[in-house]
Amino acid sequence: DVKVTQSSRYLVKRTGEKVFLECVQDMDHENMFWYRQDPGLGLRLIYFSYDVKMKEKGDIPEGYSVSREKKERFSLILESASTNQTSMYLCASSPQTSYGYTFGSGTRLTVV
């Protein structure tokens, strides 16, 4: 069964900490995406990558960075966590020539 795996389901971090959210896919997909999901706002794109070492900003990149050193892994980094980054974070991947996304189960991050 093909999968997108997010390393943590729940995380609690302190304000100012550097936070790493990891995502791994086993489908050899070229494209990977990070979204955050908040009530009433839906899914908002933070960053995406269409190839190893390539990245593009989404709609809300401020306060975040990403890393894609290997095709299967896409990391989201919160340089200095703040309480307004408390959210559900969703990773997704897709083949280059297809529109369909496969999502991970999400990481619920709480910043205190």
Add this chain to the structure above:
Amino acid sequence: GESVGLHLPTLSVQEGDNSIINCAYSNSASDYFIWYKQESGKGPQFIIDIRSNMDKRQGQRVTVLLNKTVKHLSLQIAATQPGDSAVYFCAENFYGGATNKLIFGTGTLLAVQP
């Protein structure tokens, strides 16, 4: 900017009834649309898709209708079951630079009453 939106944030139906979830989109250049289902504690799962050159597409118990004239998308679920209770998102696709990107609506919560 252009965005995808949903008419009803919450829909409550009786088990066995048909459900209709609606979505309005504003990007006339979007060429592909998807419906996702998200159950509590899980990531969104693909349900059904439709391309802009189609008006209707059917799956197992689900049908998606696309009306390009009024930029409207709907998801019909036949004989709704308790397991259908979830948040449903529509998404539109556009080509954004090097790759395709999906824009998601805010979601509709479908609550199935026994």
